[in-house]
Amino acid sequence: MLREKAKQQGFDIQGIANSLQQHRVTVEKDFRAERVSQKVLKKYAKVLDISIGDFYPTHTEAPTKAVSAPSENLVIELYKQLIKEKDERIKLLENQLSFFPSAVQLT
Numbered sequence: 001m002l003r004e005k006a007k008q009q010g011f012d013i014q015g016i017a018n019s020l021q022q023h024r025v026t027v028e029k030d031f032r033a034e035r036v037s038q039k040v041l042k043k044y045a046k047v048l049d050i051s052i053g054d055f056y057p058t059h060t061e062a063p064t065k066a067v068s069a070p071s072e073n074l075v076i077e078l079y080k081q082l083i084k085e086k087d088e089r090i091k092l093l094e095n096q097l098s099f100f101p102s103a104v105q106l107t
Contacts, residue, residue, distance in 0.1 A: 001055060002030060002031050002036065002041075002044055003031045005044075005048055005050055005054070006031070006044075006048055009048050009049070009050075011047070011048065013027050013028055013031065016044070016047055016048075019047045020043060020044075020047060030044070038052065041055055
């Protein structure tokens with residue numbers, strides 16, 4: 001796409017390379033690339049006097065997907081389950097503490 005824009009403006013690769021003070025090989029590599037970063041596009045946009053937006057497709061309408069909110073009952077059930085799991089973990093930790101002697105008792 002960069003190559004077409006440069007050709008439309010009447011630039012050749014060597015002329016662009018000279019304007020950017022880069023090697024011709026670097027410009028050729030950028031021109032052959034399927035994707036280039038915004039940083040690279042900005043560099044060429046200045047020289048070619050084009051907008052970076054020219055390189056991105058415009059969407060007239062973004063696809064939307066309806067997302068339903070979870071019901072109150074579902075949320076409540078999930079919280080109950082989380083609380084139950086938390087309580088089970090606390091009981092497990094309490095059992096571990098009573099089973100293993102503290103570091104002070106070991107000395």
